[in-house]
Amino acid sequence: MQRRKGAAGELEFAHLCQEHGYMNVHRTAQHCGKTGQVGDVEGLPGIHIEVKRTESLRLYDALNQSKRDCAAADKNEIPIVAHRKNKSEWVVIMTAADFFKMYKKYMESSEDIEQEKI
Secondary structure (H helix, E strand, O other): OHHHHHHHHHHHHHHHHHHOOOOOOEEHHHHHOOOOOOOOEEOOOOEEEEEEOOOOOOHHHHHHHHHHHHHHHOOOOEEEEEEOOOOOOOEEEOOHHHHHHHHHHHHHHHHHHHHHHO
16 A cells, blocks of 8 residues: 555656656656655656655655665765645655755846846
8 A cells, every 4th residue: 555655646746747848757667666766756857756655754764864875875866755645735855955056046047147138
């Protein structure tokens, strides 16, 4: 039952990514089996995705798993946890340091766009 729910959650998150325009996102187990060194879902460049579809999440355990698997893959990606419990929306969990790296790049690209308008 747990394994089915996990696989369904991975597929659900992959479909969510596709709905947002990331068409190359897919469940890892469907394409290359479960090796433990790749995320549950792949196709977002630079992001290592661990999916948790559970009512109660041990936040730091899940994030540490994503960080460990990401380090083992040696791809220099940002480890995240995508989580959803029943009747709730998906959330993405990451370290504050990674959030600020991403936010800085976002702000830099926003400034570039504003400069182009002038």
